[in-house]
Amino acid sequence: MNYNLCGLTGRVVILEDPCYDEARQNYNQAIQQYPLIINYCRDKWDVANAVIWSEKYHMPIRIRNGGHNYEGYSNGDGVLIIDVSEMIDMDLDENKNLLYVQGGVTNELVYEFVSSKGYPFPGGTCPTVGVGGYALGGGWGLSCRFLGLGCDSLEEIELVNFKGDIIKANRTCNEDLFWACRGAGGGNFGVVVSMTFRLPPKTGNVTLIEIDYLHVTSGEQEEFLGIWQEWLKSADPRITLIARVYHSVNDGLAMLARGIFYGGPDEARQMMKPFLELAGAESSFEFITFLEAVTMIGNTYPPFEKFQSASRFVLHDFSRREISGLVGLIRSRAEGSVFAGLSLYALGGRVREISTDETAFFYRKAHFIIWLETVWEENRFANENRSWVNDRFPALAFVTTGSYVNFPYSRLPNYLEEYYGTHVRRLEWIKEKYDPDHVFSFPQDLRGEPPFQVRIPENHRDEVPAKAPGDAAYRGFRYVGNHTG
Secondary structure (H helix, E strand, O other): OOOOOOOOOOEEEEOOOOOHHHHOOOOEOOOOOOOOEEEEOOOHHHHHHHHHHHHHOOOOEEEEOOOOOOOOOOOOOOOEEEEOOOOOOEEEEOOOOEEEEEOOOEHHHHHHHHHOOOOOOOOOOOOOOEHHHHHHOOOOOOOHHHHOOHHHHEEEEEEEOOOOOEEEEOOOOOHHHHHHHHHHOOOOOOEEEEEEEEOOOOOOOEEEEEEEEOOOOHHHHHHHHHHHHHHHHOOOOOEEEEEEEEEEOOOEEEEEEEEEEOOOHHHHHHHOHHHHOOOOOEEEEEEEOHHHHHHHHHOOOOOOEOEEEEEEEEOOOOOHHHHHHHHHOOOOOOOOEEEEEEEEEEOOOHHHHOOOOOOOOOOOOOOEEEEEEEEEOOHHHHHHHHHHHHHHHHHHHHOOEOOOOOOOOOOOOOHHHHHHHHHHHHHHHHHHHHOOOOOEOOOOOOOOOOOOOOOOOHHHOOOOOOOOOOHHHHHOOOOOOOOOO
8 A cells, every 4th residue: 555644743653663563562462463553643633634644545543542442442453543642631620510631641640630639530440541432431430339430420522523523522512422422432433532521529538448368269259259249239339349259370269359438447347248257358448538549459450461351241140050150160260371350340329320321331220240351471372361261251141241342352242232232223323424434443343344454564463572571470469450441
């Protein structure tokens, strides 16, 4: 393909640049992709120019901020990446109770900014996840049962459309697009260059909860899952937890519960009593600022990983037999796996109070999200670990419903219905209205992958790191992270 880079503005990285191999990496480094061009945009006009340029040269686009898409859909081979990670301006209007952010801000940046004014924010757990992708896909985080999902606080978005025009969407302007972008907006309709969020009430200290159980038995993991689903039925909406049963190199079979409570530690301990009564519980209840809490959670994340995962929603109580089957999924790890786990993300509370059809996020009535994952360090074990998830997915799917679009899984059958439920037809209509030429595409978008692909030179295909510099950390680091959003 012959093309001229004139017309692209901002910072441009191509195959020949020394920084290319670093710039092309995803957070999930099990996925190695080779874009032709990475355009780091510094304002919305750079984004508009990139969209117009891509149409001129018929080059497929991917939209990237933090690069945390589990299946690498914010990247690709032979594509133009529109990277908005350098667009990080923020403003806070306390008179109108609004937060304005550009499309490149991350959880970490937002937390630091709003906390300086005394506010919390319903963001995600991993500090380097982009708030845009997080909120546009729904946005589960450790404040969601109290403050709602990330998309529930959105008041307006500004995006660059398929023509390179800059448009806005809110409850009175392009309201169908605004509806769609709150749960299905990640990469489907345009490049989001700014977002306006409604601020939650100011808060004082919160309680950071951590309960760990190391070197347990499968029976104890089953008991933990039973307690979890009973506890969640009547849990105070001020508390949101991640629970996990897992099997790691360092901890053997183990469990944990971690979360944030908008209240004091004594009340939190009382709420968590069923978990604390389990044998081997090691607990911590710290009464700290919101920023300190989310920073401590964020510090558990490595700079990148190699993993394969799949997510589902849970809409009914598991029977004892089903709980036993779920725990059995992680009893043995794949060859080379350093961590295998089932993570449980609490829903309910404010999430359930909002009607199913108010936003594109469909699974408002789910009890929790369940997420199956395996992590490995060495590239030679990738196939075994991917097969480990693929082989177990049918058993997980049999007792669950749908999948969370922010935790994508490439082998989903009927992925549109799995991600969006009965909202699919409306979303497809909105996609056709706002992107009739299918400029914005990726493998699991609302219309499917475009037919053309640009070939990458063979000499770049072998440039896959044999071992990432952060991998050794797994030998001494108890893996408890997730990549929410």
